[in-house]
Amino acid sequence: MFEIRVITDPADTNRVTDALSAAFDTGPARQYPTRDGKRTRLYVTADHRPEPGPWPTPEEAYVLAPSIIREIGWTAQTAADKPLGETLSREFWLRKAALLDRIALSEEEDGVNDDAVEAATEAARQLIAYDRDGEGDYHGTPYWPEHPATTANPRGYVRQEYATLT
Incomplete structure (x- = not known):
């Protein structure tokens, strides 16, 4: 366990604490003004995140998935039925990626x-x-969207998230 001290512009406080919590397992940030009162001092107790386990295999992730033909139909129909100006749901993006x-x-x-x-x-x-x-x-177990392993293996992230549907 270690402590991180950051001096930042008050407008950047949330962005800095979010970035730290994405990189480390952190406790709550303690905030204090700097002596000149123009910036903020942040103190965060942190620890390295435990190494996550392996990605789900395709067999584990898709064991209960509908047939590919059925998913093609669902994906096409969902995209076609989307009202103009509305965004597609996470379920659509997940099922399309899977x-x-x-x-x-x-x-x-x-x-x-x-x-x-x-x-x-x-x-x-x-x-x-x-x-x-x-x-x-998202479920983010063991990998969340910002995790470096997610960037390195985006299809593994899809399998992880799809496995939680079933």
């Missing part, structure tokens, strides 16, 4: 090398951005 991941896995297994992997990775990044922007109700 569908494309499953297609890419199938093609990888068959030795086919086309755009499926790229499409699955891009869909996973869209889900991560949705969750990172605070739109989604």
